[in-house]
Amino acid sequence: MPEDDGRIDHFVLEYRKTNFGLPRVKDEQPWELIDYIKATEYTLSGLKFDTKYVNLRVQACNKAVAGEYSDPVTLETK
Numbered sequence: 865m866p867e868d869d870g871r872i873d874h875f876v877l878e879y880r881k882t883n884f885g886l887p888r889v890k891d892e893q894p895w896e897l898i899d900y901i902k903a904t905e906y907t908l909s910g911l912k913f914d915t916k917y918v919n920l921r922v923q924a925c926n927k928a929v930a931g932e933y934s935d936p937v938t939l940e941t942k
Contacts, residue, residue: 872924875901878933879908879920895919916940 877898898906911917919936 871926873926874899875904875906876923876925876930877901877906877908877920878923879917881912881915881917911941913941 878895880893880895882893898908908917917939920939921933921936923933924931
């Protein structure tokens, strides 16, 4: 089993698309996942113009365990 040395190995990014602002339970879209991001910056490509991306969140992982997800943020393309 890997040792937990506390160093971040990679990040996981999850996001959902919506045009309704804050998510509504019946309108929630499935999570889209981008795994094994090694940098602290990431360019999310393929986004549509004038769209809100809600529940975008990040999780830090080391070789032994994944951390808690960040609080979700709302981003909007223009």
